[in-house]
Amino acid sequence: xxxxxxxxxxxVEDLRKFFPVRGGVLRRQVAAIRALxxxxxxxxxxxxxxxxxxxxxxKSTVGQILVGLTTPTSGTVRFRGVDVETMPAADRxxxxxxxxxxxxxxxxxxxxxxxxxELVSEPLxxxxxxxxxxxxxxxxxxEMVGLSAEHLNRYAHEFSGGQRQRLGxxxxxxxxxxxxxxxxxxxxxDVSIRAQVVNQxxxxxxxxxxxxxxxxxxxxxxxxxxxxxIVMYLGKVVESGDKLDIFERPAHPYTRALLSAIPLxxxxxxxxxxxxxxxxxxxxxxxxxxxxxxxxxxxxxQDVCATTEPVLTPTxxxxxxxxxxxxxxx
Amino acid sequence: MTAAMxxxxxxxxxxxxxxxxxxxxxWRRFRRHRMAxxxxxxxxxxxxxxxxxxxxxxxxxxxxxxxxxxxxxSAEHWLGTDSAGRDVFARLLHAGRISLGVGIAASLIxxxxxxxxxxxxxxxxxxxxxxxxxxADIMLSFPALVVIIVVAGVLGPSVVTLVLAMGVFGWPAAxxxxxxxxxxxxxxxxxxAARSFGAGGWWLITRHLVPAALGPVTVVxxxxxxxAIMAEATLSFLGLGVEPPAASWGNMLTDAQNLTxxxxxxxxxxxxxxxxxxxxxxxxxxxxxxxxxxxPRTTLGALR
Amino acid sequence: xxxLLEVRDLVVEFGTEAGTVHAVNGVSFDVEPGEMLCVVGExxxxxxxxxxxxxxxxxxxxxxxxxxxIRFRGEDLLAATPDRLRALRGDDISVIFQDPMTALNPVxxxxxxxxxxxxxxxxxxxxxxxxxxxDLLTLVGVPDPDSRARQYPHEFSGGMRQRVMxxxxxxxDPALLIADEPTTALDVTIQAQxxxxxxKAQRETGAxxxxxxxxxxxxxxxxxxxxxxxxxxxxxxxxxxxVFAAPRHPYxxxxxxxxxxxxxxxxxxxxxxxxxxxxxxxxxGCTFAARCPVAAGRDRCVTERPGLVPLxxxxxxxxxxxxxxxxxx
Numbered sequence: 027x028x029x030x031x032x033x034x035x036x037x038v039e040d041l042r043k044f045f046p047v048r049g050g051v052l053r054r055q056v057a058a059i060r061a062l063x064x065x066x067x068x069x070x071x072x073x074x075x076x077x078x079x080x081x082x083x084x085k086s087t088v089g090q091i092l093v094g095l096t097t098p099t100s101g102t103v104r105f106r107g108v109d110v111e112t113m114p115a116a117d118r119x120x121x122x123x124x125x126x127x128x129x130x131x132x133x134x135x136x137x138x139x140x141x142x143x144e145l146v147s148e149p150l151x152x153x154x155x156x157x158x159x160x161x162x163x164x165x166x167x168x169e170m171v172g173l174s175a176e177h178l179n180r181y182a183h184e185f186s187g188g189q190r191q192r193l194g195x196x197x198x199x200x201x202x203x204x205x206x207x208x209x210x211x212x213x214x215x216d217v218s219i220r221a222q223v224v225n226q227x228x229x230x231x232x233x234x235x236x237x238x239x240x241x242x243x244x245x246x247x248x249x250x251x252x253x254x255x256i257v258m259y260l261g262k263v264v265e266s267g268d269k270l271d272i273f274e275r276p277a278h279p280y281t282r283a284l285l286s287a288i289p290l291x292x293x294x295x296x297x298x299x300x301x302x303x304x305x306x307x308x309x310x311x312x313x314x315x316x317x318x319x320x321x322x323x324x325x326x327x328q329d330v331c332a333t334t335e336p337v338l339t340p341t342x343x344x345x346x347x348x349x350x351x352x353x354x355x356x
Numbered sequence: 357m358t359a360a361m362x363x364x365x366x367x368x369x370x371x372x373x374x375x376x377x378x379x380x381x382x383w384r385r386f387r388r389h390r391m392a393x394x395x396x397x398x399x400x401x402x403x404x405x406x407x408x409x410x411x412x413x414x415x416x417x418x419x420x421x422x423x424x425x426x427x428x429x430s431a432e433h434w435l436g437t438d439s440a441g442r443d444v445f446a447r448l449l450h451a452g453r454i455s456l457g458v459g460i461a462a463s464l465i466x467x468x469x470x471x472x473x474x475x476x477x478x479x480x481x482x483x484x485x486x487x488x489x490x491x492a493d494i495m496l497s498f499p500a501l502v503v504i505i506v507v508a509g510v511l512g513p514s515v516v517t518l519v520l521a522m523g524v525f526g527w528p529a530a531x532x533x534x535x536x537x538x539x540x541x542x543x544x545x546x547x548x549a550a551r552s553f554g555a556g557g558w559w560l561i562t563r564h565l566v567p568a569a570l571g572p573v574t575v576v577x578x579x580x581x582x583x584a585i586m587a588e589a590t591l592s593f594l595g596l597g598v599e600p601p602a603a604s605w606g607n608m609l610t611d612a613q614n615l616t617x618x619x620x621x622x623x624x625x626x627x628x629x630x631x632x633x634x635x636x637x638x639x640x641x642x643x644x645x646x647x648x649x650x651x652p653r654t655t656l657g658a659l660r
Numbered sequence: 661x662x663x664l665l666e667v668r669d670l671v672v673e674f675g676t677e678a679g680t681v682h683a684v685n686g687v688s689f690d691v692e693p694g695e696m697l698c699v700v701g702e703x704x705x706x707x708x709x710x711x712x713x714x715x716x717x718x719x720x721x722x723x724x725x726x727x728x729x730i731r732f733r734g735e736d737l738l739a740a741t742p743d744r745l746r747a748l749r750g751d752d753i754s755v756i757f758q759d760p761m762t763a764l765n766p767v768x769x770x771x772x773x774x775x776x777x778x779x780x781x782x783x784x785x786x787x788x789x790x791x792x793x794x795d796l797l798t799l800v801g802v803p804d805p806d807s808r809a810r811q812y813p814h815e816f817s818g819g820m821r822q823r824v825m826x827x828x829x830x831x832x833d834p835a836l837l838i839a840d841e842p843t844t845a846l847d848v849t850i851q852a853q854x855x856x857x858x859x860k861a862q863r864e865t866g867a868x869x870x871x872x873x874x875x876x877x878x879x880x881x882x883x884x885x886x887x888x889x890x891x892x893x894x895x896x897x898x899x900x901x902x903v904f905a906a907p908r909h910p911y912x913x914x915x916x917x918x919x920x921x922x923x924x925x926x927x928x929x930x931x932x933x934x935x936x937x938x939x940x941x942x943x944x945g946c947t948f949a950a951r952c953p954v955a956a957g958r959d960r961c962v963t964e965r966p967g968l969v970p971l972x973x974x975x976x977x978x979x980x981x982x983x984x985x986x987x988x989x
Contacts, residue, residue: 080847093552122554135545149553186935216702221918221931250920287852289877304849307817
């Protein structure tokens with residue numbers, strides 16, 4: 027990839043995750059869901075990297091692997107240039123603190139039986155860092171996300187959706203991470219609240235020098251928030267590049283279709299002539315198409331697309347890579 | 357930001373001003389459950405009467421008055437006397453201590469074992485789950501009462517044996533409930549969040565899984581108390597539980613094995629019989645009330 | 661031309677433990693025959709509750725519904741018997757829900773479920789109804805409809821299930837179609853298909869459609885007219901071009917300004933501050949006042965609830981100071 031090891035904070039190489047499908051009386055593995063099938067990328071210090079795609083493309087699985095919620099079937103994860111697999115235990119513990127996650131659903135991600143103080147201090151208590159001054163730290167964290175000490179003893183259900191998501195962010199910041207995995211952080215929020223949280227995240231990133239892996243299906247938010255973008259389809263990266271590459275010069279047909287499928291909040295742009303409406307559904311990751319996985323829905327597909335899998339190749343611009351036999355020429 | 361709540365949350369929960377935990381909300385719902393409150397008050401009266409037995413009852417439960425055996429109720433003996441001339445009212449209250457004590461202790465033991473095993477089974481899955489749940493199946497397929505009778509026969513009848521035997525045999529009920537709750541809660545994102553910042557199994561069990569299961573477990577425990585009281589009465593009636601001269605509702609009923617007594621001296625068996633029935637009924641009402649109060653699905657239904 | 665559906669002063673309240681939730685507070689609107697009306701709002705705005713109240717689908721209690729009139733083709737739906745409402749639903753008025761899985765019966769074949777809807781309202785034979793089901797599946801673009809009709813709902817993808825729902829909804833040529841967040845659960849490429857299909861369905865049946873959504877993009881894409889709801893009331897309504905180009909309510913304006921754009925770069929987003937109102941104790945004045953830049957320092961917004969005032973034919977705003985928003989965008 028293009029990132030040099032010096033500015034990379036997290037890198038993944040040829041990441042694969044297969045979930046076994048068991049069947050029969052003996053519960054033997056009869057098939058596998060190929061949720062991730064060879065994904066590589068680098069996340070650089072202080073940047074926001076967007077990971078976009080539709081449900082089932084594997085974007086959330088990447089986030090889960092990074093925070094240790096699931097282990098990859100194969101492939102490597104690097105943290106500050108070191109393979110996580112071969113890390114000594116002490117470093118791994120540090121890694122648990124350095125990469126934190128914010129979940130999509132502000133209702134399910136906060137225990138209904140805890141107060142704000144207990145919620146935000148939980149990582150500190152787990153990691154043994156909640157002793158003297160613990161309360162001050164919690165108040166500091168609450169203030170960082172726009173809440174205050176008066177909220178300390180409230181239960182999660184006494185907060186609005188936007189406030190709950192702020193609590194989730196405060197909790198993720200408790201251990202002074204350098205990387206946040208944001209798994210659809212604003213998708214469950216109301217439109218009028220979304221912008222508040224998006225701005226808050228941007229402020230925190232500036233102040234704390236955080237790197238964000240921004241997982242989202244909402245491309246408008248991604249365009250606003252991200253520096254670089256990776257587009258995934260059925261467990262594979264189909265295109266990656268700087269934000270402007272992806273949004274202004276998409277080279278992969280899927281990226282183009284995805285962009286044009288989003289309804290724009292402007293009636294004047296209705297029925298724009300370059301609109302692409304894909305036919306059919308996303309195929310099952312249990313039995314992905316041969317060759318290029320997008321070919322079953324692609325209007326450009328030729329015979330070669332069924333036989334040969336396109337590899338992710340840099341385009342002339344140097345910042346953009348695309349996995350397509352017939353990329354858009356810009 | 358203001359303290360205003362989102363309407364969706366307002367529909368489901370509470371006013372934004374007062375700070376109320378889940379327990380506070382459940383109590384508020386419980387109070388509206390009429391039968392449960394009747395049960396709770398009845399149970400309260402029974403418990404207080406048992407605890408204050410020495411104060412309330414004018415006689416010692418084991419005091420034998422040979423001059424007055426099998427006497428009908430009178431001003432001296434409010435509920436009459438039994439075959440050994442002991443005061444039935446005093447025995448009834450003291451028996452309440454033992455019967456309630458046995459019931460609560462046995463239920464607590466089985467719930468404690470069941471909660472731990474259920475949480476472990478649900479959290480770790482795999483072979484731990486298989487071993488624990490198959491053991492539960494095996495225990496449930498045994499006629500528990502028969503096994504306890506055998507145990508009591510081998511070890512000799514005593515209160516401790518009784519409590520331990522019932523406690524150990526009762527856990528699968530709580531185990532299954534807790535495992536079920538654990539299976540659903542472990543997939544919730546707040547548990548994933550805890551795992552992501554390095555929380556281990558013990559942390560998850562004590563901070564997330566057990567608290568989440570506390571509601572349903574309380575219901576199981578309450579109903580378990582009723583079952584244990586019934587079992588104690590049965591075993592003591594058969595002479596395998598609480599040993600005389602100590603009184604329990606069950607061994608007080610032993611006297612009722614005689615047909616003449618049943619027909620002509622109801623004061624000797626009717627009071628303990630009523631006590632068992634009333635207690636079990638009250639406990640079950642409380643259990644139902646708890647279930648409704650703790651199950652959020654009935655929240656709106658209870659408002660009508 | 662008289663309106664197909666007239667809703668006047670609709671009030672819906674829910675009794676809850678925390679007190680009475682004032683979900684809808686005096687909503688009035690018309691639906692003209694054949695139009696596509698989008699009702700847009702956030703969670704708690706009352707948009708779905710309004711539709712459910714019109715359909716008589718709210719459970720009473722806990723809901724309490726009152727209105728000075730809900731008239732469909734002049735018939736008072738509020739006074740209609742449950743039997744009459746059932747006869748209307750699925751025939752002249754039909755609904756598409758967000759989650760088709762809960763609306764479809766998992767144990768019956770999809771074709772049978774569509775045929776049932778037809779047979780419930782039309783004197784046709786079993787065979788004719790089945791044929792109609794297959795035709796409808798063809799119409800909504802389900803490939804291989806003959807064999808798909810014999811499958812069960814779980815064998816359909818989310819997008820395909822929503823197509824089935826649309827097929828059921830248009831089975832009896834309704835005059836009014838109510839679609840409640842029909843694409844919210846779907847991926848964008850599938851959403852584009854389903855929205856296209858909804859338009860096609862509307863064209864084919866000529867049904868007036870109420871499309872309930874939280875997505876301003878969907879509104880811009882689909883609507884002839886738009887009704888913007890906030891805190892249980894309509895804050896603005898008008899034809900879609902006018903409302904988007906020259907909104908006359910601060911909430912509408914704020915929403916449009918706070919959106920990140922796919923088609924251009926934005927430096928920083930302009931959020932609406934604060935949170936939606938607590939509907940257990942709704943404000944006396946304007947529900948949006950606490951978050952409104954226009955209301956800042958103005959007593960009138962806090963003390964007096966603004967009514968919907970017409971600005972131009974078909975355009976109305978519920979803001980005391982709407983004239984300050986002319987050319988705001």
